[in-house]
Every structure is written in structure tokens, then in C-alpha cells.
Amino acid sequence: MPIEKTVQQRSQCVFSNALDLFGDKWTLLVVRDLFFFNKHEYKEFLSSPEAIATNILSDRLKKLYAAGIIDEKIHPENRSRKLYYLTTKGKDLLPIFLELAKWGAKYMKDLPAMQNLYRKLGNDEKGLKAQVIADIQKWEAENLG
Amino acid sequence: MPIEKTVQQRSQCVFSNALDLFGDKWTLLVVRDLFFFNKHEYKEFLSSPEAIATNILSDRLKKLYAAGIIDEKIHPENRSRKLYYLTTKGKDLLPIFLELAKWGAKYMKDLPAMQNLYRKLGNDEKGLKAQVIADIQKWEAENLG
DNA sequence: CCGCATCCCTATAGATACTG
DNA sequence: CAGTATCTATAGGGATGCGG
Numbered sequence: 001m002p003i004e005k006t007v008q009q010r011s012q013c014v015f016s017n018a019l020d021l022f023g024d025k026w027t028l029l030v031v032r033d034l035f036f037f038n039k040h041e042y043k044e045f046l047s048s049p050e051a052i053a054t055n056i057l058s059d060r061l062k063k064l065y066a067a068g069i070i071d072e073k074i075h076p077e078n079r080s081r082k083l084y085y086l087t088t089k090g091k092d093l094l095p096i097f098l099e100l101a102k103w104g105a106k107y108m109k110d111l112p113a114m115q116n117l118y119r120k121l122g123n124d125e126k127g128l129k130a131q132v133i134a135d136i137q138k139w140e141a142e143n144l145g
Numbered sequence: 146m147p148i149e150k151t152v153q154q155r156s157q158c159v160f161s162n163a164l165d166l167f168g169d170k171w172t173l174l175v176v177r178d179l180f181f182f183n184k185h186e187y188k189e190f191l192s193s194p195e196a197i198a199t200n201i202l203s204d205r206l207k208k209l210y211a212a213g214i215i216d217e218k219i220h221p222e223n224r225s226r227k228l229y230y231l232t233t234k235g236k237d238l239l240p241i242f243l244e245l246a247k248w249g250a251k252y253m254k255d256l257p258a259m260q261n262l263y264r265k266l267g268n269d270e271k272g273l274k275a276q277v278i279a280d281i282q283k284w285e286a287e288n289l290g
Numbered sequence: 291c292c293g294c295a296t297c298c299c300t301a302t303a304g305a306t307a308c309t310g
Numbered sequence: 311c312a313g314t315a316t317c318t319a320t321a322g323g324g325a326t327g328c329g330g
Contacts, residue, residue: 199294
């Protein structure tokens, strides 16, 4: 029987509390995959270029679930697989990602793989945001409906 | 002679690169102190409620400096002290903090210490932002001028 | 004093091997 | 295929040292 780990908050600060939740190198990458790469399965997260380890992925999915940022359901085609998707609370993280990307667009110009995103952010941020939301809603209609 | 640690980037992704820089529980708390609590000295960062350890603080100040997010100068009244302050690159992180705070205002309502910030965010985000910037400029005029 | 640097030790993160 | 178990590496807390 494992000892219940009471997640201790370091202070009453909203930033400190946020960092208690996703202040690490992996948690937000899973959320990124959900937002921008239409990934919804364990093996899809594993296939991202950063190469997250299986135990870390498992742990982060649990933490995101416990925090109410993602939800999950059995894959309709295969009971041994799961589908992960963002809750409303999770989807509300999008503005943070977009601001982060804007900062990156300004100060990490040396990331060639990101130039398309940067251009879209600069030209048509609202369009980008709308498209991310639309993609999610499309997926939801097909898989949660 | 210490071995130079080449900070390895995990991928070409802007989010991954950002997390390589501040994907930990402490780095952004130092930036927070600079933005919202008008802290500019080593001992002031140490006095924050999260109680950062001295070696961690020292390490994070170096990393933030190396990343061009903060700069430093000798304290005018005492050569044994230093003043730390945000560069333009650092100040440009403010929108990320504000989006984070907005998310927290919606989903961490149980942080009584933050209610004032949340209210201000809800009522007058632009005013809040302007005030943070104004406070910084006031400090700069007095200390960097 | 003040800003760190260093050391020691523990806790946690994470890579790899393995299992149901 | 989706995770767990095991092992190792790193982050971090706390005490202390040390130069300016």
C-alpha cells in the first residue's frame, strides 16, 4: 500500500502553485502535443522528437488527469488503448502557449522548424487560435460525440 | 577547472526550448519577484515565502543572466551587493505571466492571498500591466539612470 | 555583513529493462 | 501496446566556508 503523497504547495502564490503543477521539462510538452499536433494516444506522445520516457509520460498523464487538465476514455477500436484529450481547464491554457510562442518568435528566431508558426502568430494570431480550437472541436465531434 | 556543460536542446520546438530554460520550479519565481514584488537583491529573493536555497538561487541567477533575461550591476551604496533587473527580453515575459495569472484566477480560486490580483486582472488587466511596467521604469530611473 | 561556492546527503526525475 | 519495476543521474535542501 503506497503512502499517500500529499502534494504540498510552497506558498499561496498563483505562480508558485502553477509551477508546482507544471514546473518541469515534460508536463507542458504533453499539453503541447494535444494542442498543436493532434496527438491523443500514449504511443503518439512517445513518438515526439523530445523522446519522453515511458514512466515519465505515464506519470505526467496521471498528474494532468489529477489536475483536471486532461480526461481520458477507452479507445473505441481497442480496449487496450486509451484516448487522452483536453478538458475545458486544459484548453484554457492555450493563451499561455500562444504568449510563450510569441516570446519565442521574438527571441528564438534561430529555430527554423518554427518559422511557419512564428509567421502565423505575427500575421494572424486570432486565426491561429481559432484554428487550434476548431481542430480540437473537430476531433471531439468525431471521438467523443 | 569545471567541464563546460553544453546546454543541449531537445528539439527544434519553441516550447521545448523554453522549457529547457525555465522548465523547473524556481527559475520563474525569481522573474516573478522582479516583476511583481520589486525585488532586486539576492537577499530579497531569499526572503520570498517559497524559501529558495542559496545554491539554487545562485544557479538560477546565472542561468537567467546567461539567457539574457536579467542583467546586473554593483549596488551603488555597497560594492559587496548586486542589483538584478530585467532586460527587455525579460520584461517581454510579462504577457506570459499575466495569462498564467488569468488561468489561475479562473481555476485556483482557493488562493485567498491572490484575490486582489485576480480582481485587478478581471477588472482592469491593461491597468495592471501598465502599472507593472511603470513600477519597473520608476525603479530603472532611480537605479540605472 | 553579503554574495555566492562547495560539500554532503537525500529526494526526485528520468533512462532502460521488463511485464501483463 | 500501455504501462510498471529497477536502477542511475540529477535536482535540491542545509550547513558551512570564504573572498570582497
